Amino acid sequence: MSLVSSPSTVTATPLLGASLDELTNWVQEQGQPRYRGKQLYEWIYDKGAKSLEEITVFSKQWRETLQETPIGRSQIHYRSVASDKTVKYLLKLADGQIVETVGIPSSDRLTVCVSSQIGCPMACDFCATGKGGFQRNLAAHEIVDQVLTVQEDFKRRVSHIVFMGMGEPLLNTDNVLKALKCVNQDVGIGQRSMTVSTVGIPGKILKLAKHKLQVTLAVSLHAPNDKLRQQLIPSADRYPISDLLSECKEYVNQTGRRVTFEYVLLDRVNDYAQQAFELASLLRGFQSHVNLIPYNPIADADYQRPSPQRVKAFADTLRDRNITASIRYSRGLEADAACGQLRANQPGEVIRRDGESESKNANPVESINPSSVKLAQNTKPSKPKLRTNSLPE
Numbered sequence: 001m002s003l004v005s006s007p008s009t010v011t012a013t014p015l016l017g018a019s020l021d022e023l024t025n026w027v028q029e030q031g032q033p034r035y036r037g038k039q040l041y042e043w044i045y046d047k048g049a050k051s052l053e054e055i056t057v058f059s060k061q062w063r064e065t066l067q068e069t070p071i072g073r074s075q076i077h078y079r080s081v082a083s084d085k086t087v088k089y090l091l092k093l094a095d096g097q098i099v100e101t102v103g104i105p106s107s108d109r110l111t112v113c114v115s116s117q118i119g120c121p122m123a124c125d126f127c128a129t130g131k132g133g134f135q136r137n138l139a140a141h142e143i144v145d146q147v148l149t150v151q152e153d154f155k156r157r158v159s160h161i162v163f164m165g166m167g168e169p170l171l172n173t174d175n176v177l178k179a180l181k182c183v184n185q186d187v188g189i190g191q192r193s194m195t196v197s198t199v200g201i202p203g204k205i206l207k208l209a210k211h212k213l214q215v216t217l218a219v220s221l222h223a224p225n226d227k228l229r230q231q232l233i234p235s236a237d238r239y240p241i242s243d244l245l246s247e248c249k250e251y252v253n254q255t256g257r258r259v260t261f262e263y264v265l266l267d268r269v270n271d272y273a274q275q276a277f278e279l280a281s282l283l284r285g286f287q288s289h290v291n292l293i294p295y296n297p298i299a300d301a302d303y304q305r306p307s308p309q310r311v312k313a314f315a316d317t318l319r320d321r322n323i324t325a326s327i328r329y330s331r332g333l334e335a336d337a338a339c340g341q342l343r344a345n346q347p348g349e350v351i352r353r354d355g356e357s358e359s360k361n362a363n364p365v366e367s368i369n370p371s372s373v374k375l376a377q378n379t380k381p382s383k384p385k386l387r388t389n390s391l392p393e
């Protein structure tokens with residue numbers, strides 16, 4: 001059976017991520033009748049079975065022969081809840097690695113911010129994940145698992161998915177595409193409710209465009225010119241903004257979907273009026289939307305969040321030039337679950353925003369009452385700003 005890819009340390013192929021047809025073929029390969037495939041599918045995607053042992057409609061005798069076949073679900077290793085009810089999870093994978101995912105509820109939607117890699121090699125200067133280095137790509141089932149875990153924990157359907165957790169999705173395109181397909185067809189979330197976020201990898205947006213998906217492409221721009229962008233995103237030195245925008249235009253042509261540009265606002269680094277003019281001129285005539293994200297502080301970066309006045313002024317400058325723009329304050333700040341704050345902590349360790357670590361080894365995280373979990377507090381000491389630009393106001 002060739003269902004989904006697995007990390008090299010896991011030998012048996014997990015069943016999660018497989019379609020109904022693939023599972024039906026698999027049960028038949030095991031000498032079982034076809035209808036067992038439908039049962040298996042329902043137990044994996046609707047009932048949230050974590051192991052084949054739980055699937056009591058299967059005979060005990062058959063289940064005993066399948067003990068080495070994993071479904072591919074993770075364990076919740078740690079869970080923290082912010083006052084806005086955003087929940088950050090550290091999920092323990094089969095090889096012991098930890099990945100982070102975030103559930104963001106509102107009255108009419110439940111959004112999961114999923115990770116595509118453990119850590120991230122892109123090393124963006126303002127990002128906690130980038131500071132933590134890179135471990136490995138996630139397999140497709142490890143991405144799907146994040147969605148099911150949040151759905152089960154919240155006891156309500158996930159409505160939206162954003163690939164804005166740990167990692168650069170387009171460095172793991174094949175597994176991300178498999179996961180998108182599974183989440184769409186097997187978990188039942190519409191493509192238009194999914195967003196893939198990227199800083200841009202040469203050629204990969206074109207590759208994504210060829211699949212003609214209806215997902216939203218969110219491109220992390222963060223600067224209106226190459227010089228500043230390369231300071232914030234070191235890997236951008238191999239991918240000038242002109243090339244990036246040309247691939248984005250092709251994405252719009254191929255899919256008919258507008259592109260969203262993400263712009264993290266860093267106080268007195270990229271939030272000057274002159275930079276708003278530059279950004280407006282860069283995007284003039286482009287079928288796009290700009291999301292302005294006031295920076296979420298992390299312990300080991302010297303950037304600051306701009307004042308609400310500066311944020312509004314930047315947005316107004318864009319809108320005055322007919323660039324549609326929204327201001328997005330990230331949720332989950334207290335739980336370090338906000339945009340740019342996810343980090344591959346070691347198992348049993350939670351990095352607080354003041355840079356200290358809290359050992360959780362003494363308490364198995366699965367047994368912690370969420371309401372009693374001590375949340376990371378906004379204790380970031382003020383540091384002198386090191387990376388401000390000296391543009392005129």
Ligand code: SF4
Pocket residue numbers: 120121122123124127128129130131165166167168199340
């Ligand atoms: S912002 Fe995204 S691409 Fe950049 S280091 Fe962080 S996770 Fe990676």
